[in-house]
Structure formats: structure tokens, C-alpha cells
Amino acid sequence: MSNAGEQLLSEMVAMLAEQGGGINVNDLKSKLSASMSKYHVTRIDDKAVHPDVTEKIKLYLASKKLEGLSPLTLKGYMLDLNIFSNRVRKKVADVSSADIRTYLAQCDGNKMSTIGKKLSVLKSFFGWLASEEYIPRDPTTKLKTPKLEKRAPKALTIEELEMIREACQTRRQRAFIEAMYATGCRLSEVQALNRDDINLQTMSTRVIGKGNKEREVYFSFKAMFHIRKYLSDRKDNDPALFVSERLPHGRLSRRGIQREIGVIAALAGLQKRVSPHTLRHTFATLTLNNGAELAAVQQLLGHESPATTQIYAQYTEERKREQHKKFLVQ
Numbered sequence: 001m002s003n004a005g006e007q008l009l010s011e012m013v014a015m016l017a018e019q020g021g022g023i024n025v026n027d028l029k030s031k032l033s034a035s036m037s038k039y040h041v042t043r044i045d046d047k048a049v050h051p052d053v054t055e056k057i058k059l060y061l062a063s064k065k066l067e068g069l070s071p072l073t074l075k076g077y078m079l080d081l082n083i084f085s086n087r088v089r090k091k092v093a094d095v096s097s098a099d100i101r102t103y104l105a106q107c108d109g110n111k112m113s114t115i116g117k118k119l120s121v122l123k124s125f126f127g128w129l130a131s132e133e134y135i136p137r138d139p140t141t142k143l144k145t146p147k148l149e150k151r152a153p154k155a156l157t158i159e160e161l162e163m164i165r166e167a168c169q170t171r172r173q174r175a176f177i178e179a180m181y182a183t184g185c186r187l188s189e190v191q192a193l194n195r196d197d198i199n200l201q202t203m204s205t206r207v208i209g210k211g212n213k214e215r216e217v218y219f220s221f222k223a224m225f226h227i228r229k230y231l232s233d234r235k236d237n238d239p240a241l242f243v244s245e246r247l248p249h250g251r252l253s254r255r256g257i258q259r260e261i262g263v264i265a266a267l268a269g270l271q272k273r274v275s276p277h278t279l280r281h282t283f284a285t286l287t288l289n290n291g292a293e294l295a296a297v298q299q300l301l302g303h304e305s306p307a308t309t310q311i312y313a314q315y316t317e318e319r320k321r322e323q324h325k326k327f328l329v330q
Contacts, residue, residue: 052091057081060128068212072188080121092129097139112146119145155285155312156278160270167268173260175230176242176252178223180276183207184283184301185217187276191254193241195231200224209302217300284312 060081061074069077087106088099100122107115123140130138156164161181168174180190189207197205203219219227227241236243240251257276265274280301287297298309 050085050089050091052093053085053089056092056129056134057085057125060125063128063132064124070208070210070212073210077121077124080118081125084118084122092126093135095126095139097142100139100143116146119143154272154278155281156274158286160268160272161282161286163268163270164264164274167264169264169267170245171226171230171233172242172245173264175223175226176257177261177264177279178226179219179241180279181283182220182223183217184280184287184297186210186280186302187254187257189217190276191242191252191257194239195241196239197241198227207302211304213302215299215302281312284309288312 057078061078064077065074084103087103088095090099100119104115104119107118119140123143123145126135126138126140129135164177165174168177176190179185179193180187183190183205185207186209189209193205193207198219199205203221203224204216205219206214206216208214234243234249236249238249238251242252242257243249244252244256261274261276261279265272284297284301287300288294294306294309297312298306301309303309
């Protein structure tokens with residue numbers, strides 16, 4: 001028998017002996033030892049993640065992968081669940097609502113949106129465990145997602161967009177600025193594009209968005225002009241649309257694009273934080289303000305619900321005055 005088994009046996013016998021009742025300790029120990037010899041017993045370190053949680057996380061992620069969740073989403077779920085399991089070292093069946101509340105309360109340095117996301121992942125995880133009957137009840141049922149203050153995403157003005165364009169110092173910088181703005185794509189969608197993905201005749205491409213859903217997006221004449229100029233400079237054979245400038249050339253990482261956009265914004269003298277998502281916000285806001293139909297922009301952005309797209313429909317004062325003059329019955 002292993003050392004862990006011997007220790008467990010001694011603890012069990014000691015607890016039974018404390019109850020009294022004329023128990024023959026040696027005889028009991030001998031019988032228990034014979035029974036336990038059929039099993040492999042491993043002691044769990046109080047400071048380590050419980051192996052039961054590790055196993056259930058693997059099963060949950062495998063199930064979600066089969067449902068078609070993207071690798072990026074799965075990675076985010078895994079990171080959140082690993083952080084939780086490192087804080088709450090219990091079997092999944094022993095985790096209570098109080099444990100989850102305490103864990104979320106310890107995330108007080110995070111924004112409410114981040115805490116809401118963490119709770120959403122835990123709700124999905126424990127809900128799945130309950131539906132698969134790994135646990136008798138879902139401890140997240142009574143936990144409510146925190147209310148978030150609805151704020152319109154910060155888009156660039158037309159003037160700021162021009163400042164960004166003028167600040168570009170390389171053809172690559174201008175090409176991905178134009179590509180991200182014209183298509184309204186997410187960073188991951190643009191970063192994954194290959195040269196051959198672009199249909200030069202329709203000036204369009206197909207991208208895989210959230211939920212592994214495919215959609216068609218479109219480039220502007222300006223975007224195609226700068227993409228062609230950038231590609232004409234390329235001497236490598238890498239299939240990626242955007243590659244690193246240093247040898248050996250390889251697909252430009254998401255972090256690389258984020259860093260470059262930050263550099264461009266600084267060169268433009270903009271005080272606000274500019275990210276790849278800012279260009280997506282700008283595409284949505286300016287397009288809607290220019291009279292595009294909400295349903296069309298929803299499809300272009302790859303939003304499942306029109307309510308998600310609606311937050312971009314923040315009319316400028318100029319646009320509101322124009323609409324008032326145009327439609328007011330005198």
C-alpha cells in the first residue's frame with residue numbers, strides 16, 4: 001500500500017477509535033488494509049488544484065470545441081477557469097455560491113465588464129456540469145450578472161481618421177489601417193487573412209468570425225489601392241496578407257498590429273487611446289451616420305443581434321440637425 005494509503009488508513013482507524021464502542025482497532029485496521037489494497041490512493045495537496053476540477057475543465061472545453069467555439073474563445077475560457085480553480089481548490093460538486101461570490105469579490109481591481117465576463121464563463125461551466133449530471137446542482141443559478149453602464153463605443157471622427165492616415169510611415173501601416181476601417185473586421189479576422197483570400201473583382205473577402213461563422217466583407221477603392229502598393233513591395237512567399245518586416249517574414253501577430261496602431265496614433269498626436277477595435281467602431285459609427293441601414297451594418301460586422309449594432313447608432317449633432325430639418329412637418 002502507498003504512503004498516502006497508509007496515512008488515510010491510520011486517520012480512519014483513529015477517528016473510529018475515538019467513537020469508542022469496544023472496537024478492536026488492530027482487527028479493524030487489518031480488514032480495512034486488505035480492502036484498500038485493491039485501490040490506488042493518492043493524497044491531494046491542500047495547496048494544489050483539485051484533480052477533479054482539472055478533469056472537468058478538460059471535458060467541458062472538449063464539449064465546447066465540438067459545439068464549434070473558436071480556438072480564441074476556448075483559450076479565454078481555459079484561462080478564466082484555470083484562475084478560478086487555482087483560487088477555489090475544491091471538487092466541482094463541493095463549490096458553493098458563496099465560494100464563487102468570494103472569488104468574484106477578490107477581482108475588485110477589474111472592471112464590472114470583466115467581472116461579468118468571468119461570471120458568464122463560470123455560469124456556462126457549472127451549467128454544463130449540472131446538465132451532464134456531474135454535479136447535483138448549479139451553484140451559479142442564483143448569481144446575477146452585474147449591470148453594466150451602457151456607453152457608446154469611442155469612434156474616431158472623420159478628421160481624426162484622416163490624421164491617422166496621414167501619420168502612417170510605411171505602406172504596410174497604411175494598408176492595414178485602410179483594410180480594418182473599410183471592412184469593419186475584428187483584429188483576429190484581419191490578422192488571419194491571406195493574400196489569395198481577396199477577390200480582386202468584387203473587392204471582397206470572406207472571414208471567420210465569432211461562433212465560427214463565415215461572412216463576406218468588402219474593401220474600399222482606397223483600401224485596395226494601398227493593399228496593392230504594399231503587396232508590390234513584398235519579396236517573400238508567405239501567404240499571409242500582412243507579415244512582419246524583419247526576416248524571416250512571417251504572419252504579423254495580433255500583438256504586432258496592436259502595437260503598430262498605437263505607434264501611428266502617437267505619431268498623429270491623438271490623445272485618446274486608439275486600438276484595432278477603434279477602427280471597427282469608426283466603421284460602424286460613420287457608416288450608420290451616413291445613412292446605412294442598421295440590418296446591413298449588422299451583417300457586415302457579424303453581429304448576431306441587432307441590439308449589439310444599435311449601440312453604434314449614436315447620431316452626431318450635425319446629423320441630428322439634418323434629420324430634424326429633413327423630416328419635420330412644418
